[in-house]
Amino acid sequence: MNHDHYPVLIQARQIGHSFSQAPLFIDVNLDVFAGEYLTLIGLNGSGKSTLLRILLKLIPPNTGKVSSKEGLHIGYVPQRWHPDYQLPMTAEALLTLSKPKNSTNTLVEQLIDTWQLNSFAKQQIHTLSGGQWQRLLLARALINSPQLLALDEPTQGLDLKSQHDFYQQIAQLHQQGMSILMVSHDLAHAMSYSQRVVALAEGSICCQGTPLEVMNSPIYQQRFICAHTPQCTHH
């Protein structure tokens, strides 16, 4: 996919970041374009979630600069966490809390209908199943009509059917014109759904391109396939 004619939503230049003084990555340059489905992949500890947080300006990088399109609305589904029992809140109340100040409750009702949350809208959030909770977080992320939907390993811990349903929903949103920026450890998902895959390894972007380009890249095969396959011939 040639992105030259697509506006840039997020631009990261010469990003460097360390964790407890150990360098996580250095000199990372990345653009996120409008309308694309971009997946960041990487082995455990490669810093893909940290890079996502830096791109979303949730944490400042140690070096480099991140800029985003003015007035960019971002919907975010963070890495999976379980809501705390101590905070009493229904699924519907979570959506109401997140809605823009000038919007009405109709927006919440619409989201509940669209994302089929009716069966658990009045349920306490800490009692929701993994699939229900993730669907709620996705609906919440869409409440301010974002241009970019960012997701951090959204299917972690979900069963296969819930994973499939979730990816289908994201693909549908992408078809409707939403840009997707996802961090995933699921290589099968990245290669089947994404338009562009960026692979992080050993402190930098080791390869990027369409899923086919990445899969055929010797560096990708060496870092991602051979690392788990002793008889691999790409060494």
Next chain:
Amino acid sequence: MPDFIWLALAGALLITLMSAPVGAFMLWRRMAFVGDALAHTTLLGLGIGLWLQIPIQLSLLLVSVIVAVSITRIHQRNNLSTDTFIAIAAHSSLALGMLVVTLLPEARIDLMGYLFGDLLNLTMQDIWGLLIASLLTLSILYRYWQGLILTCLNAELARLAGHDTQKLNLILALLIALIIALSTKLVGALLITALLITPAAIARRWSQTPIGMIQGAIVISWLAIAIGISLSWHFDLPVSPAIVAVLFAGFIASRALTNQNKL
């Protein structure tokens, strides 16, 4: 009923208007020990107030604010475990407070009064002070409600929604410091920490919404205070321990009635 009982009930109601919502936030943020640590630091505030001969409530407020801000900063920088700092700050300030008080031979400090306060000795001036502080607390919570609740849920979601979570953490820490500094002299370190946490923990078992939990905690606090004062009056018991005991009984009863395992 004598006037001092009415004043105690009015003062208690005003304290619960602050302690119940802030206590609920402490539960939601898992900050129960912050209140305990700040209550310990008030002895140092007391000692410094006597040493420098400044109003006690001012020195209590200063020390509580310094410790609360330090806890927030350390939590944000993440270069020292927060619970380690809380434990060090609590016990060190308690020890330093005792040393300062001991080194001031002219200072006569009532340690029982520090621990248990004197709810039955409130003056109209105290009531006015508590009224202003509770109005201030409630207006701040109302102003920052959405951000504070979102931060309890997930700080990243709150940040991406445009809330300054560092500022919100600081506001919460300052509110805890304000309540503890104001209330320690009036109701004692033991009662104020119990009033912050126990009513919210009881109310949680019956609540479906954050507001419902706060309202429940206010009612529970006030009932416990009224029952505690009544027990104290009829059986000649110290007021604050009686109230804390009633709260504890309420917690056990709520646990038995709702049959839930979670704290």
